[in-house]
Amino acid sequence: MQDLNRLSINQLTTRDRWSLPEAVDGYARAGVGAMAVWWEKLREIGAERAARVIRDAGMAVSGYCVGGMMTARDPVDWRRRLADNRRMVDEAAAIGSSCLVAIGGGLDAGDRDLGAARRRALDGFAELLPRVRDAGIVLALEPLHPMLCATRSVLCTLRQANDWCDALGGGPEVGIAVDTYNVWWDPELDSQIERAAGRIAAYHVSDWLPDTCDLRFDRGMPGDGVVDLRRIAERVTAAGYRGRHEVEILSSRWWREDPDAVVATVVERFRSAM
Amino acid sequence: MQDLNRLSINQLTTRDRWSLPEAVDGYARAGVGAMAVWWEKLREIGAERAARVIRDAGMAVSGYCVGGMMTARDPVDWRRRLADNRRMVDEAAAIGSSCLVAIGGGLDAGDRDLGAARRRALDGFAELLPRVRDAGIVLALEPLHPMLCATRSVLCTLRQANDWCDALGGGPEVGIAVDTYNVWWDPELDSQIERAAGRIAAYHVSDWLPDTCDLRFDRGMPGDGVVDLRRIAERVTAAGYRGRHEVEILSSRWWREDPDAVVATVVERFRSAM
Incomplete structure (x- = not known):
């Protein structure tokens, strides 16, 4: 991949050192014209100011992270989380993001009923859809x-994401975010990417380190x-994806580095390894 | 699960403190009449002595671990590994194990071709099958x-294991080891267990700790x-499995404990949680 216009950086990659305005500046300085925004960083300054900072820099937004997580057993908690997802949809639209990236959510403490948790998560997405449609974005x-x-x-899994897209009606407002770190191991990777043709809404890139020692914050450059x-990348392109290739590295090791150096490394790896 | 005759303990559960003869004694002392044997522990004393120790204690063997791992790119290494698998088949038969449990193997250093590694692993199993058949055991x-x-x-995944069983001819000498820790998250768990009906050769049990902090040695009791x-357990039973429920806990935390206390805990949990 050579064309820098296809690169985006998820601001989690520079999580520990840069606020949203600093990340916008830092990425622009390196010639990177797109980013994904993390909700906590946005709320530090508010959606309005975030939108202005991003617009003034001419930065494209490849995603707003992260919604979903509607697995709570307590109905009050579940409703509260749905309300927060609706707010996130509005925030995503406000900053010009093409999509709200959403994950499933985990199990409540003591909950062993995985099937029921999955049903609640899917119900949450179904309830969220009208707002997504109104906002003109995609739920990824x-x-x-x-x-x-x-x-x-x-x-x-991608199979499950495809199944959920189908269950949610398969309309254009529902898509899938393919993240290499999360799916590279999947024996069905090729066939489920192919099945996702036309609905891939985001493509996230990081690497799996064979000596990884942490379940969340040890992703590789x-x-x-x-x-x-x-x-x-070839497979998602073959499936019709034409959006940004978003580097998203959750890594305690990289968070300790100078963010400008991290961004420079991302740009170099975008050219040499993606 | 109440009937202690259905319990087996994989000796990895007491890996750090007990040799094979000590594990045989320890499990028998607790009233546990079946175990799975780890190859390194067997080779410390040799197959012949291992077989005698096990037979003298009247211990049933629910599995011999662990074969497979035929992913080497170097043909000489690959052949050497195949030869070692053939030896393991003979060792499994010698100790009266119903099966040789086999895993896929990882990627060689620098290898990024996951598809080719999978083909080599499957080729290895195909080459191993005649020996498995001759030995009268099952490759799990x-x-x-x-x-x-x-x-x-x-x-x-279980889907992949089912696919590989099919690719290997689907005969009675090829089966699947279902391990709760490895498969509990799978959205296709029920359907692939159902598909595996008649070919489930082993059932391994440990728990997933939500605060797990190690990728290999932090399994839960x-x-x-x-x-x-x-x-x-209900699903594998519904799929026709009538063998032992083998507790296999790879855990730095439990390896530090007194093995007799670990075994007592396993017996208690077999009654209360499995």
Whole structure:
């Protein structure tokens, strides 16, 4: 991948050192014209100011993260979480994001009924859809790695994401976020990407380190791990995806580095390894 | 689950403190009449002595672990690994094990071609089959958790294990080891267990801890985690499985404990949580 116009950086990649305005500046300085926004960073300054900062920099927004997580057993908690998702839809639209990225949510403490948790998560998405449609964005369902099933996402595979898209009516307002780190291992990767043709709403890139030692914050810089990233990029392109290739690295190791150096490395790896 | 005759303990559960003869004694002392044997423990004393120790104690053997791992790119390495698998088949038969449990193997250093690694692993199983047939045992393919794809097993899901059984001819000498820790998250769990009816050769039990902090050695004692173990036991039973329920806990935390206390806990949890 050579054309820098296809690169986006998810601001989680520079989570610890940069606010939203600082990330906008930092990415623009490196010639990167698109980013994904993290909700906590947005709410630090409010949607209005965030939208202005992003617009003034001419920055495109490849995604707003992260919605979903409607697995609570308590109906009051579940409703509260749905309301927050509606707010996120509005925030995504306000900053010009093409999609709200959404994950499944984990299991409540003591909950062993995975099937019921999945049904609640899917019900939540169904309730959210009218707002998504009104806002003119796409709800991008992102399956996370199965090792995060208990804590972050009962939505675990591309097959399941495709099934949920179908269950939600299969309209243009529902899509899938394909994240290399979460799906690279899947024996059905090719066939489920093919099945997702026309509904891939985001493409996230990071690498799997063979000596990984943390379930959430040890993602690898593209090229440092075992994933054949170019091959997956070819498959999502073959499935019709024309959007940004968004580098998203949740990594304690990279969070300790100078963010400008991290961004420079991302740009170099975008050219050499993606 | 109440009938202690259905319980087996995989000796990895007491890995750090007990040799094979000590494990045989320890399990028998607790009234447990079946175990799974780990190859390194067997080779410390040799197959002949191992067989005698097990037979003298009247211990049933629910599995011999762990074969497979034929993913090497170097043909010499691959052949050497196949030869070692043939030796394992003979060792499994020698100790009266009903099956050789086998995993996929990881990726060689620098290998990013997951598809080719999977083909080599499957080719290895195909080459191994005549020996398995001659020995009168079952080759039990065990999908490991996807988080171990790079390092331990390119065989990641029950669907894939079922596909591989089909690809290997679907005869009675090929089966599947269902391990709750590895498969509990799978959206296709029920349908793929049902599809595996008649070919489930082993059933391994441990729990997923929501605060797990290690990819290999932080499995939970049954009842301490989020997995609905009784539900999965019902499904494998509904699929015709009548063998042992083998507790297999790879855990740095439990390895530090007194093995007799660990075994007593396993027996208690077998009654209360499985």
